[in-house]
Structures are given as C-alpha cells and as structure tokens.
Amino acid sequence: MKTVAPGARLDSELAKRLLTQMQLIRRFEEKAAEMYAMGKIGGFLHLYIGQEAVAVGATAACRPDDYAVSSYREHGHCLAKGSDPRRIMAELFGRMDGLSKGKGGSMHLFDKGVNFLGGHGIVGAHLPLAAGAGFAIKYQGGDQVVLCYFGDGAVPEGEFHESLNLCALWKLPVVYICENNRYAMGTAIHRALAQTEIWRFAETYGIKGEAVDGMDVLAIRDCVGRAVERARRDKVPTLIEARTYRFRGHSMRDPAGAIYRTKEEVEREKQRDPIVLFSERCLKDGALTEADLKLIEKGVADQVDEAVAFAEASPEPPPEELFTDVYKD
Amino acid sequence: MAVMTYREALNLALREEMRRDPRVFVMGEEVGLYDGAYKVTQGLLKEFGEKRIVDTPICESGFTGVGVGAAMLGLRPVVEMMTFNFSILALDQIVNSAAKMCYMSGGQYNVPLVVRGPGGPAAQLAAQHSQSMETYFYHVPGLKVVRPSTPGDAKGLLKSAIRDDNPVIFIESETLYAIKGEVPEDPEYLIPLGVAAVRREGTDVTVIAYMGMLYRALEVAEELDKDGISVEIVDPRTLRPMDTATILGSVRKTHRCVVIEAGAGFAGMGSEIAATIQEEAFDDLDAPVARVTGENAPMPYARNLELLKTPSKAKILAAIRRVCA
Numbered sequence: 001m002k003t004v005a006p007g008a009r010l011d012s013e014l015a016k017r018l019l020t021q022m023q024l025i026r027r028f029e030e031k032a033a034e035m036y037a038m039g040k041i042g043g044f045l046h047l048y049i050g051q052e053a054v055a056v057g058a059t060a061a062c063r064p065d066d067y068a069v070s071s072y073r074e075h076g077h078c079l080a081k082g083s084d085p086r087r088i089m090a091e092l093f094g095r096m097d098g099l100s101k102g103k104g105g106s107m108h109l110f111d112k113g114v115n116f117l118g119g120h121g122i123v124g125a126h127l128p129l130a131a132g133a134g135f136a137i138k139y140q141g142g143d144q145v146v147l148c149y150f151g152d153g154a155v156p157e158g159e160f161h162e163s164l165n166l167c168a169l170w171k172l173p174v175v176y177i178c179e180n181n182r183y184a185m186g187t188a189i190h191r192a193l194a195q196t197e198i199w200r201f202a203e204t205y206g207i208k209g210e211a212v213d214g215m216d217v218l219a220i221r222d223c224v225g226r227a228v229e230r231a232r233r234d235k236v237p238t239l240i241e242a243r244t245y246r247f248r249g250h251s252m253r254d255p256a257g258a259i260y261r262t263k264e265e266v267e268r269e270k271q272r273d274p275i276v277l278f279s280e281r282c283l284k285d286g287a288l289t290e291a292d293l294k295l296i297e298k299g300v301a302d303q304v305d306e307a308v309a310f311a312e313a314s315p316e317p318p319p320e321e322l323f324t325d326v327y328k329d
Numbered sequence: 330m331a332v333m334t335y336r337e338a339l340n341l342a343l344r345e346e347m348r349r350d351p352r353v354f355v356m357g358e359e360v361g362l363y364d365g366a367y368k369v370t371q372g373l374l375k376e377f378g379e380k381r382i383v384d385t386p387i388c389e390s391g392f393t394g395v396g397v398g399a400a401m402l403g404l405r406p407v408v409e410m411m412t413f414n415f416s417i418l419a420l421d422q423i424v425n426s427a428a429k430m431c432y433m434s435g436g437q438y439n440v441p442l443v444v445r446g447p448g449g450p451a452a453q454l455a456a457q458h459s460q461s462m463e464t465y466f467y468h469v470p471g472l473k474v475v476r477p478s479t480p481g482d483a484k485g486l487l488k489s490a491i492r493d494d495n496p497v498i499f500i501e502s503e504t505l506y507a508i509k510g511e512v513p514e515d516p517e518y519l520i521p522l523g524v525a526a527v528r529r530e531g532t533d534v535t536v537i538a539y540m541g542m543l544y545r546a547l548e549v550a551e552e553l554d555k556d557g558i559s560v561e562i563v564d565p566r567t568l569r570p571m572d573t574a575t576i577l578g579s580v581r582k583t584h585r586c587v588v589i590e591a592g593a594g595f596a597g598m599g600s601e602i603a604a605t606i607q608e609e610a611f612d613d614l615d616a617p618v619a620r621v622t623g624e625n626a627p628m629p630y631a632r633n634l635e636l637l638k639t640p641s642k643a644k645i646l647a648a649i650r651r652v653c654a
Binding site for chain 1: 339386388392393395397399400403429431432436438439469473494495
C-alpha cells in the first residue's frame with residue numbers, strides 16, 4: 001500500500017484546503033443526520049462519515065473540468081467537487097433551491113455546473129455511465145478524466161466487470177475508485193467476494209490496479225494523481241481500491257451497524273479517523289497551527305449552519321414541478 | 330419518392346443523420362465489421378469508420394450504460410439491440426438511468442439516446458427470441474416508444490428519434506425488414522413522434538393495429554368491405570406518447586373499436602387503449618371495445634402452436650364482425 005513519503009514537506013495552502021474540505025463533509029453529514037432525526041430529511045440517508053479522505057484526496061488530483069460520478073453515498077463527492085453546500089442541503093430537504101429542485105434527494109445529487117454526473121441509486125449502474133462519459137471525452141477529442149466512485153458492494157455486480165472490460169478494451173480515461181469500507185450494507189466483503197483484494201481485478205483486464213490507504217488523504221491524492229495522469233495522457237483506465245471504513249451504519253435506518261460488526265471493531269477503526277490523522281500530520285509538519293484548526297472548524301460549522309438556514313428558507317417545489325423534466329422539451 | 334425496403338429505409342435514416350450531425354454514432358453487437366446481424370447498418374462502417382460505428386462485446390447493460398453516459402455529455406448515441414429480447418439485460422440502464430436522468434437531475438442532464446433493433450413475433454424463434462417487448466417500456470415515464478410499420482415511417486420516425494432530446498425506444502420487426510414501400514428521399518423528411526396515421530379510412534369500425542398486425546388488419550378490412558363493413562385502420566406509430574386525439578376522433582366517427590396486438594393481452598396496449606376510449610368517449614360507443622391479442626403463453630417453437638399464439642386473420646375477422654353485429 002502506498003503511503004506518503006514521511007520526509008515530504010506539506011504545503012500550508014494545500015493542507016488548509018484538504019482539511020477544510022474534509023471537515024466540511026464531516027460537519028455537513030453530522031448536520032444531515034441531525035436534520036434526519038428531526039424529520040427535515042426523508043427517505044434513505046447514507047452518510048460518508050469516515051470516508052472523507054477518499055473524495056477530498058481524489059478530487060485534489062483533478063482539474064475542475066474533470067468529471068465525477070458516484071453512488072447514493074455521494075454527498076462527500078459532490079461537496080468535494082465544489083458544489084454549493086446550501087443547494088445540496090436544500091436538495092436533502094426536498095426544496096426548490098436544491099440542485100434538482102428537490103426532485104432527486106439525497107441519493108440523486110447532480111451538479112452540471114461542476115461536472116458532477118450524479119448520485120445513482122442502483123448498485124453498479126453508474127460504472128457504465130462513467131465509461132460512457134470517458135467515451136464521449138475521447139470522441140470529442142477532450143483531455144478530461146472521469147472519476148467513478150463506488151463501494152465494495154458494486155464489485156460482484158456484472159456492470160463492474162463489463163465496465164472495466166470496455167474501458168480497458170477501448171482505452172477510456174476513467175479512474176474507478178472502489179471505496180472498500182468492508183461492508184456492502186450488512187454483508188462483509190469476505191462473504192461477498194471470492195477475491196477480496198479488489199485492486200487485483202485490474203490484472204484480469206490488463207489495466208493498472210492499486211490499493212491505497214483510504215484514511216490518508218495525501219496517499220489518495222498521490223495514487224489518484226498517477227491514475228489521472230495516465231488517463232489524461234494515455235487514455236487508459238485504472239482501478240483503485242481505497243481501503244476505508246464507514247463510522248456510521250449503512251444508512252440512517254441502520255444507525256449503529258452493530259449486528260454485522262462489533263462495537264470494538266468500529267471503535268478501533270475510529271482510531272484511524274482520516275481527519276484526526278491529517279490534522280496531526282499538519283501540526284507535526286508545521287503546516288497548520290492549533291489556531292488554524294479551530295478556525296477551519298468554525299468556518300465549516302458556520303457554512304453548514306448557513307446551508308441549513310438556506311434550505312429551511314427555500315420553498316417546496318410547486319405542484320407543477322411534478323410534471324416538469326419528465327421529458328426535455 | 331424512391332421504393333426501398335424497410336431495412337434500406339432505416340439504413341438511409343442512419344446515414345443521413347450521421348452525415349448531418351457528427352455527434353451521432355452507432356454502437357452495438359455486430360453493427361460494424363459484420364454489417365449488422367440483420368444488415369440494417371450495412372456499409373456504415375465503410376462510410377463512417379470505427380470511431381462512429383462501434384462494435385461492442387456482448388454486454389447489453391454495459392454498452393447501453395455507455396450510451397447513456399455519452400448522451401449525458403452531449404453525444405447522440407444510437408444503440409442497437411441485436412434483437413429487443415436482449416434489451417431485458419439493459420432494462421436497468423434504460424429504465425433507471427436513461428428514463429429518469431432528466432427528472433432526477435431537475436433538468437440538468439438529458440439523455441438523447443435511441444435504442445433500436447427488431448422485436449415482436451418472428452418465425453419459429455421460440456420463447457426467448459420472439460417477444461413483443463414494447464410493453465416493458467411504454468409503462469415508463471421519461472421514455473418514448475416507437476413502432477414503425479412501413480418503410481417510409483421507418484425512415485421518418487428514426488430520424489425524429491435521433492433528433493429527439495429524450496431516450497427513445499425504437500422497435501423494428503424482423504418480419505418487416507424485407508417489405509418494400511415508398512420512402513421520401515428528402516433528408517429533412519421527418520415524422521413527428523406522437524402522431525398516429527390513419528392507414529385506411531372507413532365509417533363502421535375503428536381498428537387499431539401496428540407492425541405485422543397492421544398488415545393482417547388491412548387484408549381483413551378488404552374482405553369485410555365485400556360484406557359492406559367499412560373498416561377504418563389507425564396505426565399509432567408511437568406508443569408513448571400515444572396520439573389519443575386521432576384514436577378518439579376515429580372512434581367518435583365509427584362508434585366501434587377493435588384493438589389488435591401481437592403480444593400477450595394481459596395489461597397490454599389494448600387494455601390501455603380500451604380504458605382511454607371508455608374514459609373519454611364512452612357515450613360515443615355503440616359496442617364495447619374489443620381486444621384481439623396474443624395468447625397468454627410464451628411463444629412456442631412448433632409451427633402449429635406458434636400460429637395459435639399470435640392473432641390470426643380469422644380471429645381478427647370474427648372480432649370485427651362481433652363488434653359490428
């Protein structure tokens with residue numbers, strides 16, 4: 001597993017940016033859980049808490065005009081891509097100022113303005129969409145790259161294999177990032193996959209595969225950076241397995257996640273909190289001070305409070321919205 | 330006006346749209362080097378090259394999803410299903426991805442995708458290769474569903490489908506590929522989606538039929554003419570959106586209606602049309618709307634049983650006589 005060279009000096013600006021984004025996602029998700037408990041958010045709510053380093057590290061390796069697409073656990077990816085937290089929260093609230101006018105909800109965040117191709121609710125279904133985006137980029141002669149995030153639960157799906165095969169066969173600029181949090185809902189990875197070293201599936205398709213510590217934002221940035229460079233330069237896909245852990249249940253309906261994993265295991269994994277690890281690293285390196293950390297926390301807390309206020313103030317979509325966007329005129 | 334086969338009309342429509350719009354490309358199994366399993370894409374690889382005529386491995390879900398993703402970025406893919414029976418493997422991409430993308434994204438991403446290929450009853454292809462697949466799709470808001478019955482329609486409707494900004498399911502027919510008809514050569518010849526055609530004017534009864542059933546109905550109508558029964562035949566052409574105005578207009582004139590469909594009748598197109606007519610034109614009816622449908626059994630292989638499965642001329646004739654009695 002690739003880790004950051006211990007001697008490398010950490011740039012203060014970069015440190016601040018990465019930590020701020022991870023903290024924003026953490027705070028946003030904690031607030032979303034609160035709002036869910038208060039009945040402000042309905043349906044399914046899948047939190048990204050524990051996995052923040054993956055979205056933030058990967059996005060940091062990309063250009064703003066690169067594309068990203070994700071599953072239904074996508075708030076973090078959408079935020080990292082630069083989407084407005086106020087409009088995401090409004091979407092979760094089912095309000096008119098949400099990204100999709102309240103018609104998509106938590107599992108279907110889309111933001112064309114930042115090239116975020118959506119959150120998709122059917123496990124594995126967005127992997128071919130990523131290949132299609134890669135196909136279109138190549139067809140149009142562009143040099144963008146597509147990041148496709150998915151969980152270990154998508155790996156047994158046929159579409160995972162169909163997509164890797166097509167991207168390898170046609171040389172498409174897609175970086176597949178499997179966020180292996182070890183559980184597909186309540187099914188542990190060893191109960192679902194004959195090959196639990198997910199990055200090894202890359203060998204089957206003759207492409208580059210790499211495993212990375214999903215709790216180390218810099219390691220992810222480096223690893224995805226290499227893949228993005230390959231994709232941009234050589235138009236080839238990569239499969240990355242980011243080994244991470246979700247600190248909360250599968251969704252808000254599985255709050256503890258205690259049936260299929262032990263409390264001890266969860267507590268042990270929380271010792272490797274990506275935000276704590278990175279904060280320590282920043283302090284140790286002298287990239288950030290305690291005061292900086294406090295300022296970042298305060299800043300994102302304000303931003304999230306503002307997002308909630310914005311969502312609260314936004315009107316419900318009017319009845320005629322039921323029928324708009326079914327077809328494009 | 331040129332006379333050509335239904336297959337040639339489709340080929341011409343693809344050529345014209347690909348010449349007109351560089352964003353249009355064709356993707357599917359055997360569409361390129363093999364020239365198409367049913368030769369609809371014959372010669373396209375030679376004219377447009379591998380970039381735009383893309384042979385895929387056998388992975389319907391995968392390549393249909395590629396089409397959806399490419400459409401989200403502004404391309405206009407035409408995805409061929411070698412036969413529509415295989416589209417069940419891509420059903421999730423069509424129903425959950427293509428049909429809902431515009432809605433889920435609040436109108437940010439639309440999917441200008443055509444999924445086309447042959448469907449409906451064929452000749453002794455048995456249970457898995459001889460199905461009327463339109464029922465799987467016309468239930469879904471966000472999709473448009475086309476069934477073109479003539480060479481001219483094949484061209485005009487396919488061109489409209491390719492230019493449409495929404496996902497269009499375009500189901501052709503193996504049994505019609507070789508039929509000939511007049512096809513306008515005008516590269517701007519378009520038939521709008523959602524507009525039915527009156528194939529035969531009549532005064533006593535409206536018969537609604539498309540594809541192979543349309544031709545059976547036309548023959549039956551000639552026979553009934555001798556008996557003094559004047560049959561009007563409406564071909565919906567597009568099943569979603571359905572041109573209910575034309576259907577209701579015809580029923581209000583004839584006061585009687587028979588709907589014919591090749592597929593199994595349970596919850597079929599006939600049920601939908603019958604329900605619409607009784608909701609909108611009940612007082613205009615002189616008889617209950619009749620349905621002549623495929624039997625509620627899988628398609629058998631044995632020729633004698635296969636003939637029993639799909640509505641025969643005799644059954645259509647009997648139904649019309651009953652309604653007109």
